[in-house]
Amino acid sequence: MTAPARPKPFLQPEYCKGCLRCVDACPKHCIEPGSEINPATGLIPVELHLDACNGCSLCMQACPEPFGLRPETERAHEDHSGRGDDFDLQDPAKLFGPKPRPSDPAADERDTVIAAPACEPLVLKGNYAAAIGALFAGCRHVFGYPITPSTEGAELMAKILPKLGGAFVQAVSETAAVNMMYGAGGAGVPCMTFTSGPGFSLMLEGVSYMIGAELPGVFVNVMRGGPGLGNLGPEQADIKLACRGLGHGNTHAIVLAPGTPQEMLDLTIDAFTLAFRYRSPVVILGDGYLGQMTGIVKLPETMLRRGKPSWSVCGDRDHRHNLISSIELLETDLEKRNEHLNRKYTAIARREQRADLYRCEDADVVIVACNTPARMAKGAVEVARAEGLKVGLFRPITLWPFPISALADLLPQTKRLIVVEAGPGQLEDELRLALSHAGFATPRIEHVRRHGGVLPSQREILNQLLGTPAASHA
Amino acid sequence: MSGVFYEKFERHAHGEGLKAHSTHYCPGCGHGVVHRDIADILKELDAQDRTIFISPVGCSVFAYYYFDTGNSQAAHGRAPAVALGHKLAAPDSLVISYQGDGDLASIGLAETISIAQMGVPLTVIFINNAIYGMTGGQLAPTSLTGQKTATSPDGRGRAHGQPLKMAELIAQLDGPIYVERVALYDAKNRVKARRAIKKALQNQLEGRGYSFIEVLSECPTHLKLSPVEAEKWVQENMEPVYPLGVKKDVSATTEPWFKGPRPSYEPEEVLGLAGAEPALAEKRRTEWPAHVAKRDLSFKFAGSGGDGAQTAALLLVRAAIELGYDATHIPAYGPESRGGTSYADVHIAATEVLNPAAPEPDVLVAFNAPSLTKFAHTVVPGGTILYDSTIVTVAPTDLPAGRHILGIPFTKIAADLGKPMVKNVVALGALQSATKLLPDDALIETLAHVLKDKAAVLPLNRSAYAAGLAAVTPATV
Numbered sequence: 001m002t003a004p005a006r007p008k009p010f011l012q013p014e015y016c017k018g019c020l021r022c023v024d025a026c027p028k029h030c031i032e033p034g035s036e037i038n039p040a041t042g043l044i045p046v047e048l049h050l051d052a053c054n055g056c057s058l059c060m061q062a063c064p065e066p067f068g069l070r071p072e073t074e075r076a077h078e079d080h081s082g083r084g085d086d087f088d089l090q091d092p093a094k095l096f097g098p099k100p101r102p103s104d105p106a107a108d109e110r111d112t113v114i115a116a117p118a119c120e121p122l123v124l125k126g127n128y129a130a131a132i133g134a135l136f137a138g139c140r141h142v143f144g145y146p147i148t149p150s151t152e153g154a155e156l157m158a159k160i161l162p163k164l165g166g167a168f169v170q171a172v173s174e175t176a177a178v179n180m181m182y183g184a185g186g187a188g189v190p191c192m193t194f195t196s197g198p199g200f201s202l203m204l205e206g207v208s209y210m211i212g213a214e215l216p217g218v219f220v221n222v223m224r225g226g227p228g229l230g231n232l233g234p235e236q237a238d239i240k241l242a243c244r245g246l247g248h249g250n251t252h253a254i255v256l257a258p259g260t261p262q263e264m265l266d267l268t269i270d271a272f273t274l275a276f277r278y279r280s281p282v283v284i285l286g287d288g289y290l291g292q293m294t295g296i297v298k299l300p301e302t303m304l305r306r307g308k309p310s311w312s313v314c315g316d317r318d319h320r321h322n323l324i325s326s327i328e329l330l331e332t333d334l335e336k337r338n339e340h341l342n343r344k345y346t347a348i349a350r351r352e353q354r355a356d357l358y359r360c361e362d363a364d365v366v367i368v369a370c371n372t373p374a375r376m377a378k379g380a381v382e383v384a385r386a387e388g389l390k391v392g393l394f395r396p397i398t399l400w401p402f403p404i405s406a407l408a409d410l411l412p413q414t415k416r417l418i419v420v421e422a423g424p425g426q427l428e429d430e431l432r433l434a435l436s437h438a439g440f441a442t443p444r445i446e447h448v449r450r451h452g453g454v455l456p457s458q459r460e461i462l463n464q465l466l467g468t469p470a471a472s473h474a
Numbered sequence: 475m476s477g478v479f480y481e482k483f484e485r486h487a488h489g490e491g492l493k494a495h496s497t498h499y500c501p502g503c504g505h506g507v508v509h510r511d512i513a514d515i516l517k518e519l520d521a522q523d524r525t526i527f528i529s530p531v532g533c534s535v536f537a538y539y540y541f542d543t544g545n546s547q548a549a550h551g552r553a554p555a556v557a558l559g560h561k562l563a564a565p566d567s568l569v570i571s572y573q574g575d576g577d578l579a580s581i582g583l584a585e586t587i588s589i590a591q592m593g594v595p596l597t598v599i600f601i602n603n604a605i606y607g608m609t610g611g612q613l614a615p616t617s618l619t620g621q622k623t624a625t626s627p628d629g630r631g632r633a634h635g636q637p638l639k640m641a642e643l644i645a646q647l648d649g650p651i652y653v654e655r656v657a658l659y660d661a662k663n664r665v666k667a668r669r670a671i672k673k674a675l676q677n678q679l680e681g682r683g684y685s686f687i688e689v690l691s692e693c694p695t696h697l698k699l700s701p702v703e704a705e706k707w708v709q710e711n712m713e714p715v716y717p718l719g720v721k722k723d724v725s726a727t728t729e730p731w732f733k734g735p736r737p738s739y740e741p742e743e744v745l746g747l748a749g750a751e752p753a754l755a756e757k758r759r760t761e762w763p764a765h766v767a768k769r770d771l772s773f774k775f776a777g778s779g780g781d782g783a784q785t786a787a788l789l790l791v792r793a794a795i796e797l798g799y800d801a802t803h804i805p806a807y808g809p810e811s812r813g814g815t816s817y818a819d820v821h822i823a824a825t826e827v828l829n830p831a832a833p834e835p836d837v838l839v840a841f842n843a844p845s846l847t848k849f850a851h852t853v854v855p856g857g858t859i860l861y862d863s864t865i866v867t868v869a870p871t872d873l874p875a876g877r878h879i880l881g882i883p884f885t886k887i888a889a890d891l892g893k894p895m896v897k898n899v900v901a902l903g904a905l906q907s908a909t910k911l912l913p914d915d916a917l918i919e920t921l922a923h924v925l926k927d928k929a930a931v932l933p934l935n936r937s938a939y940a941a942g943l944a945a946v947t948p949a950t951v
Contacts, residue, residue: 019501020702024660024702024705063507064502064503065506066479066495114741116745117741122748122749123795132744159747160744164747165736171588176588177555179552180555182556183555183557183560184560184562186560187563191559206549206552209549289831295827313546314526315526316564323538323547325529325538325546326547329487375828376829458831
């Protein structure tokens with residue numbers, strides 16, 4: 001009798017769960033349900049009687065286990081018979097022979113810095129400025145969903161990216177958009193979105209996953225009036241979301257607060273740098289005025305082409321071993337991962353605090369404000385200085401981490417701290433938390449607040465500074 | 475073992491004991507069968523290195539334990555979106571979105587349908603076992619009528635809706651090129667399933683398009699049946715509701731088309747698209763006019779949508795910036811896409827605009843009566859109010875004292891030039907004449923610059939501007 005042309009199956013009993021799919025599959029009735037419990041698994045593996053087997057392989061196609069029924073050719077040459085209770089897992093290399101390793105894990109590909117020719121400054125809306133900044137940062141993948149007052153950024157990207165061999169996708173929802181970012185970020189490319197509060201709320205699921213899986217991506221949230229649908233005016237009421245509520249679990253991300261169209265561009269470029277430096281999303285919080293505001297914008301001198309990171313999942317041999325995931329099924333593993341994230345947050349808090357100080361050197365009254373309200377505050381500082389008041393503006397550029405170190409230097413000379421914001425005190429909460437964590441006794445904090453799409457006016461800030469009674473908001 | 479599975483499942487409880495070589499799936503589960511099919515086909519197609527396998531949420535959430543390919547684990551229902559992100563970032567990859575019924579047909583329905591309709595080459599493998607597995611046997615969109623589940627203990631009733639036929643639903647879309655439903659309950663069907671999956675992967679590798687393979691699969695555990703009984707249940711109960719076969723196939727007639735994004739990084743190209751212009755050797759710098767005492771002037775332009783208030787405001791800002799000043803513009807509209815109110819706050823400063831809002835403007839340009847009424851009182855004492863006297867035929871009697879108030883017939887002047895639309899340019903001429911903030915030719919130089927691609931309309935705009943300039947005379951001020 002000649003040997004069969006095709007290999008017969010063999011089975012290591014401990015890899016059989018006894019589901020019996022193969023029993024039906026065998027046209028020659030070579031496989032029977034087993035009768036003995038396997039001591040290693042507690043399951044009852046099938047039994048093979050291969051006299052009639054012609055190697056048709058249907059049983060192997062029916063078997064749901066990767067190491068279940070396999071062709072005889074994969075059986076190791078040594079004899080495994082007679083193993084029972086003393087079953088001991090074999091080294092697969094011994095069982096199946098050495099397997100060719102994929103090439104060594106990839107290294108980070110270097111970024112390329114490309115010089116850009118000198119240009120006249122542009123006159124740009126904040127939203128457009130952020131988009132142009134992203135292009136200079138090497139972003140060629142943008143995923144979005146239209147929402148006022150942020151959409152111009154997406155519209156410009158939709159116009160420009162196809163001409164640059166990039167991709168703009170208008171997703172079916174913000175939920176889909178952020179998950180496209182998860183995919184593109186997971187492939188190691190710079191990607192971004194433009195949104196506003198209601199859309200950002202929807203994206204938070206994905207932001208949490210991106211933080212968990214450690215993926216870069218830039219979120220421009222042009223804040224509008226809330227809660228709910230609210231309105232299209234400027235507000236600063238997503239600060240708590242960006243600083244304290246980025247989806248479920250132990251999440252933080254760097255939050256940048258631009259104050260001018262120029263900063264919309266500059267901070268977007270910085271956001272990509274930070275996103276890749278820390279393998280994390282970065283949030284840019286603008287406000288409705290800033291997104292829509294037109295101003296002078298100087299262009300950067302270089303453009304970046306970002307190299308492929310070593311960890312990316314991008315469909316080639318060198319990166320085949322990589323996994324993008326936020327799962328750690330074993331509690332101790334997840335605890336380790338969270339400790340790793342915490343170390344990252346600590347490093348960010350130490351290294352990345354940024355603030356802009358305006359006339360604070362001799363100030364005994366310090367205004368804390370960010371985004372467009374900081375500009376009203378700046379106007380008020382000038383007027384109050386002319387009145388002889390020693391007032392300065394402390395403008396956090398990173399809202400998380402709050403730039404407490406720079407503020408701490410001012411505290412000894414500060415008699416009054418005034419927080420100016422278009423919202424219910426979320427910036428003040430960040431300030432208070434930062435003071436508390438840094439071990440400062442909280443000084444008395446005054447505030448000027450407007451809500452619902454209204455910004456504090458220069459006059460209101462001035463009234464607070466000079467102690468004149470404020471007119472009602474009639 | 476095709477070599478597409480890891481030889482040791484290191485990610486499965488650190489590869490300890492049996493978990494190094496055994497899956498986490500229950501005995502008789504269909505997932506393992508499809509896993510083996512995919513692994514064998516990737517081997518046949520020599521596509522292991524190119525593959526990115528998207529694990530969903532559901533029992534196959536841990537598919538990345540097994541496949542020695544690129545792996546990406548997605549949130550519940552979002553696998554197609556994640557797949558698309560990977561595909562657009564790495565267009566030469568082979569991306570498999572592998573999903574169960576709760577994931578694909580329930581929480582991820584919007585992603586499923588919208589990305590299928592996009593038609594970008596992707597392969598979606600949909601494991602339909604008519605029940606939620608990982609969360610413990612709850613009602614799925616695909617559960618059969620009358621089927622008892624943890625969340626339909628009395629059986630799926632009328633108010634639970636009827637089983638969702640995903641393959642038929644997807645086949646109705648124009649995006650997909652290949653949709654087939656297959657099963658695993660016997661050898662013949664397993665051969666067909668394998669063939670379908672292979673074709674779906676080839677369609678992607680060749681750049682032809684999107685394929686969707688629905689696999690009727692067994693969940694013995696939650697059907698509370700033996701694996702063999704579960705196979706029978708799929709055949710006898712599921713198949714009548716979910717008929718097998720090809721639902722759509724235009725693979726052969728769809729030419730390969732997808733090249734995917736291939737980004738370029740040419741600064742000149744970006745600058746061109748952004749409308750940037752080469753730096754000028756000679757900069758036009760103008761000293762802040764001596765007669766303007768303030769170092770920062772604010773303006774309010776107000777009218778109805780279509781009056782051109784925003785355009786005029788932006789021209790003023792651009793002209794100021796081209797002279798070396800700082801300037802800002804903030805628009806405010808009503809919710810109407812056309813019509814409604816339209817206001818603009820503009821600041822021009824010698825060095826830096828501090829506060830860009832203009833609640834108390836130095837200059838108001840009002841195109842209609844409501845705007846004049848609304849903002850006249852906000853103008854600072856000594857400020858200027860310009861309004862369109864063609865539209866506001868009778869000036870309000872209660873305009874504030876101590877402001878320079880000028881009624882200029884913007885609309886009539888524009889209409890006499892043959893184009894009422896240029897009334898905003900007339901207004902700019904009048905504004906320049908009234909304030910003398912910029913050199914007289916600055917605004918029209920900027921306009922010429924902005925209109926460089928529309929030279930035909932420039933003469934009309936020049937005339938409008940000149941007429942606006944002339945309309946304000948020492949006599950009117």
